[in-house]
Amino acid sequence: MKRLRQIPALLQTIESSQGKFDVLIKNITMHAYIPESYGASFVRYIQRIVDMCPRVSKFAFASQCQLPPTARLPILKPSITHLQLHAAIPPAEIIDLLKIAGENLMWLLIYVPSSYQTWDVSKVCHLPNLTDLLIETTPLGNNHLTPFAQILSMPSLRRLTFKVDHFAQPGFELLDMENFTSFCRIHGHYLQFLHLQPNFSWTMRRYTASLQRLLDTCPIVDHLVLHPCAEPVAHSNVKWIDIWSPHPAAAESWDLLRQSLNKTAFPKLQRVRELSSGLALFFDVPTLIDAIDRQEDAFELAFHGIKVRHDVGFVQGQRHIDVDSIYGPGGEADDDNSSDFSFSSDESRDSEHSSRTNSVYSLRDLCHGTSDVDNYSSWESD
Structure with a gap:
């Protein structure tokens, strides 16, 4: 995900797929810059995405910018x-x-x-x-x-x-x-x-x-x-x-x-x-x-x-x-x-x-x- 708008869009796709799409996701890679004003939303969306994807084995926060104080990385699954x-x-x-x-x-x-x-x-x-x-x-x-x-x-x-x-x-x-x-x-x-x-x-x-x-x-x-x-x-x-x-x-x-x-x-x-x-x-x-x-x-x-x-x-x-x-x-x-x-x-x-x-x-x-x-x-x- 390289753009902020892709994060809620992915979540919406997963939620609307009724269990058909989330099982296909094995890799979550973040490139997007997270502004401070978006920190709380980022935490909520990305945690929901991780929780809904049971087969995720790779997680990458590849942005070259630091997370703002209002954001944190999601709690990861032991399957990573x-x-x-x-x-x-x-x-x-x-x-x-x-x-x-x-x-x-x-x-x-x-x-x-x-x-x-x-x-x-x-x-x-x-x-x-x-x-x-x-x-x-x-x-x-x-x-x-x-x-x-x-x-x-x-x-x-x-x-x-x-x-x-x-x-x-x-x-x-x-x-x-x-x-x-x-x-x-x-x-x-x-x-x-x-x-x-x-x-x-x-x-x-x-x-x-x-x-x-x-x-x-x-x-x-x-x-x-x-x-x-x-x-x-x-x-x-x-x-x-x-x-x-x-x-x-x-x-x-x-x-x-x-x-x-x-x-x-x-x-x-x-x-x-x-x-x-x-x-x-x-x-x-x-x-x-x-x-x-x-x-x-x-x-x-x-x-x-x-x-x-x-x-x-x-x-x-x-x-x-x-x-x-x-x-x-x-x-x-x-x-x-x-x-x-x-x-x-x-x-x-x-x-x-x-x-x-x-x-x-x-x-x-x-x-x-x-x-x-x-x-x-x-x-x-x-």
Whole structure:
């Protein structure tokens, strides 16, 4: 639901169908902006929709705007297995949602913004069946990863994605990965898949990320997806490496990283694949697009303004809004005084950047027509 008027319209359709339509609904995704004046109505309508749909297993609040004080998310059914919370939901509300849906939850996407001051670490959320976790942060929100890790119990966690976001400023060219490492020190022992997803290209050119200590906390990971700004690393168990392609201005350091992905650093390595930065908007590219080993198996896809070609060792992607073509070498964003790198304060910088770029989307949902990426891309070009 991308428009406010769709919420009461859906409820009216369900109520008038006399039990014929509600059983067909398995996925509820909210993209709409909820104004403060509509908060109470939103709570009433969305709770009624959730209560009337017995087969709902996925709930996503994917709006990039915070809920107003007059609104809250619905009380979810224990049948929920997939939960996405993109926007800045208050910590207490997140904990309440996880306590209700936690028993059967298998897949979780959560956003950790900079505005969270404290987490109540005495309230541990047990998620016994959670296998997949995706975490979005802002540059300042990275500081809250450690307390967030302390409130979660995830014994079945096998796949973890970090949306890595950082502002490169003079004197801050190295991204501090300690908070990410602390998270994996608690939850990385049984990870098999680790993805360090980059943000858009204009934040990827002026910093490096040291990942070795983080990898050391994940002893059995076998599929690693590397951020293009990573320093060379090594691991004894990794068999498959995907690496996101770099911004052109960072190509030299990326070449050193790419050359280091060999049997010396990764004794069990079987496959290395490059992923086009044009697809970095989508968190599920590494798992959704299977690798190929023969050129005769190469294929192309085209949908919703996105073109994908998979050759041996390389997944190429193009969107009708391509940040590399806009902010290439020598372009506007290469200027040290450009707006992307000059902000009045950390808080305003964090807030502005997260509202523009800190969003992840599912390639699978886009194929099914449920992603909001088309609206986002059009807005991005304004």
